[in-house]
Amino acid sequence: MNRLASAFPADRAALVAFVTAGDPSPAVTPAILDALVAGGADVIELGMPFTDPMADGPAIQAANIRSLGAGTATADILTIATDFRARHADVPLVLMGYANPMLRRGAQWFATAAAEAGVDGVICVDVPPEEDGALGPALRDAGLDFIRLATPTTDAARLPAVLDAASGFVYYVSVAGITGLQQAVQTSIDEAVGRLKAATDLPIAVGFGVRTPEQAAAIARVADGVVVGSAIVEIVGTHGEAAAPHVTEYVRSLRAAIDQSRKQA
Amino acid sequence: MNAPNSFRTQPPEQANSLRQQPDERGHFGAYGGRYVAETLMPLVLDLEREYRAAKADPAFQAQFDDLLEHYVGRPSPLYFAERLTEALRDGAEPGMGAEVWFKRDELNHTGAHKINNCVGQILLAMRMGKTRIIAETGAGQHGVATATVCARFGLPCVVYMGARDIERQQPNVFRMKLLGAEVRPVTSGAATLKDAMNEGLRDWVANVHDTFYLIGTAAGPHPYPELVRDFQSVIGREARAQMLARTGRLPDLLVAAIGGGSNAIGLFHPFLDDADVAMLGVEAAGHGLDREHAASLNGGAPGVLHGNKTYLLQDDDGQITEGHSISAGLDYPGIGPEHAWLNDIGRVEYTAITDTEALDAFQLVCRTEGIIPALEPSHAIAAVAKRARTMRADQIILANMCGRGDKDIFTVATALGVEM
Numbered sequence: 053m054n055r056l057a058s059a060f061p062a063d064r065a066a067l068v069a070f071v072t073a074g075d076p077s078p079a080v081t082p083a084i085l086d087a088l089v090a091g092g093a094d095v096i097e098l099g100m101p102f103t104d105p106m107a108d109g110p111a112i113q114a115a116n117i118r119s120l121g122a123g124t125a126t127a128d129i130l131t132i133a134t135d136f137r138a139r140h141a142d143v144p145l146v147l148m149g150y151a152n153p154m155l156r157r158g159a160q161w162f163a164t165a166a167a168e169a170g171v172d173g174v175i176c177v178d179v180p181p182e183e184d185g186a187l188g189p190a191l192r193d194a195g196l197d198f199i200r201l202a203t204p205t206t207d208a209a210r211l212p213a214v215l216d217a218a219s220g221f222v223y224y225v226s227v228a229g230i231t232g233l234q235q236a237v238q239t240s241i242d243e244a245v246g247r248l249k250a251a252t253d254l255p256i257a258v259g260f261g262v263r264t265p266e267q268a269a270a271i272a273r274v275a276d277g278v279v280v281g282s283a284i285v286e287i288v289g290t291h292g293e294a295a296a297p298h299v300t301e302y303v304r305s306l307r308a309a310i311d312q313s314r315k316q317a
Numbered sequence: 318m319n320a321p322n323s324f325r326t327q328p329p330e331q332a333n334s335l336r337q338q339p340d341e342r343g344h345f346g347a348y349g350g351r352y353v354a355e356t357l358m359p360l361v362l363d364l365e366r367e368y369r370a371a372k373a374d375p376a377f378q379a380q381f382d383d384l385l386e387h388y389v390g391r392p393s394p395l396y397f398a399e400r401l402t403e404a405l406r407d408g409a410e411p412g413m414g415a416e417v418w419f420k421r422d423e424l425n426h427t428g429a430h431k432i433n434n435c436v437g438q439i440l441l442a443m444r445m446g447k448t449r450i451i452a453e454t455g456a457g458q459h460g461v462a463t464a465t466v467c468a469r470f471g472l473p474c475v476v477y478m479g480a481r482d483i484e485r486q487q488p489n490v491f492r493m494k495l496l497g498a499e500v501r502p503v504t505s506g507a508a509t510l511k512d513a514m515n516e517g518l519r520d521w522v523a524n525v526h527d528t529f530y531l532i533g534t535a536a537g538p539h540p541y542p543e544l545v546r547d548f549q550s551v552i553g554r555e556a557r558a559q560m561l562a563r564t565g566r567l568p569d570l571l572v573a574a575i576g577g578g579s580n581a582i583g584l585f586h587p588f589l590d591d592a593d594v595a596m597l598g599v600e601a602a603g604h605g606l607d608r609e610h611a612a613s614l615n616g617g618a619p620g621v622l623h624g625n626k627t628y629l630l631q632d633d634d635g636q637i638t639e640g641h642s643i644s645a646g647l648d649y650p651g652i653g654p655e656h657a658w659l660n661d662i663g664r665v666e667y668t669a670i671t672d673t674e675a676l677d678a679f680q681l682v683c684r685t686e687g688i689i690p691a692l693e694p695s696h697a698i699a700a701v702a703k704r705a706r707t708m709r710a711d712q713i714i715l716a717n718m719c720g721r722g723d724k725d726i727f728t729v730a731t732a733l734g735v736e737m
Contacts, residue, residue, distance in 0.1 A: 104512075104637050126635075152631065178354060182342060229356075230522060233523075
């Protein structure tokens, strides 16, 4: 069983934690990743900074600017991944970002480099199923999961296209909007997760706007995973190089709430 | 009756036509496509369906034609720039120095070609039942054109504009406000056009249920590059018919400035299958191609941004770099995907003109023709000036005068060191 599949056991909702690579600097990111693991994150989403993060809200936009301002290069991100894999043999690591930095040297180059760095999967915001050919085949050839996104606007007619060739898990973006701002109504999440589960055996992780332990717990009752990003990125933004202990503390609070919620279910 | 403006009026289809792009998935060769977040994808597919239906609907067509004629003021004149032609012949070899003609889209309502596309898209928005319009703008020309059609049809309008551009383009900001639009400053990134486009996409993704994104150039996710081209192709169709009527022949060379490339594709597209008509797209070389510029084809590389694959200004890691041009309308790090394709297949030649060369051409047109051109077509005219002398006197260059220069007089004054 690969690392990603093991991260979503039937009896426990996974906590998927996002941070932007190189924020506040490439040298600090390893400590922040360790802090996520120490707090109980099951899957690490490592954001690849981009100058034009069109789907992101203010928190992650600011993180991208901090990271690029610190000089973070693609090579740094791959080094961060390689070193993470050396320290954490079993924790799944997913790269998340936009198409252009992934395609710059060719999809094949990126897929091979990511696989060699110990990355398990890739989420690309602006490569929808219609453009799968730009990135999907290269990732699959390299043995990486290409994690697909479903959203509130993904209707029944379109869902099969989204799920076709999806692997790893399905990331349900619970609000039509950008990262970190609104939170979705829980009933709409329940309904959407039900719809997705009827259509696929892949684990369903729910994210966008998840910020409090209570929200995480509510999602954990119905979904296989909870994705938290902007709230963690804001802690990094506030505490900078000293963020690690604060990150651990926050992630631990999410972990506890998620575990509690599943026990009640 | 089919008006000459009709964007469906096509010559008979021919084999191996260059005018049948994009394919059904929105690809122009390797370029274009629909590189958008999943949230937008269903909407983009809806837009495509609705556009196909509109294209086939005579009522939509009739309304578009009527507005272009009576509201925009089309057809725009085709004009022989006699004194400019003579000025460029001065110093040329005997018998050399092509005739220079202008397609005068600067005479349109709102002063540029932008309005052609805005009329088409707002009709489409209303057809789709959308009740709110958003747009991005750099220099403010597309923002003004969008605010104009929104006022005309009574739809609320939000225009995203980089905070830096707002400072540089105060008159256009005030125009948009007079027209009832809300201008939202964008402070992210470099606070210019590409950041305004990012913010437009963020708004759209959060308001997909009621909002139509009125994109200003022939770029973005499919079907935008196609539909903007179709709406702008009125320029080339008119010019082709006018040139045949006036001279009995087609021009030898078409020249147009390129930021995103909508005025250029609008002029070029109806001529693409006329093998004897050469075409020259003119990018902004800014301070020079070895320094800061906005020439995506001449100084960029293929990549993915704002929903399409095309040539981009970017670094080795795929981070987008800032464009620079004295013309805010050319100051964009990408280019429409159809131009990327036309470049690769060699059908259109793309060159670049510096700020200084454009300023010289600006002044030349002012003095020889009594026309104050915008800085965008001043780039085209600068390229014309270089080419005309290398062509025979019986040859014809047709340049797109895509905008008037009233908006640019402060920029030009500053560049020339004149206190106003």
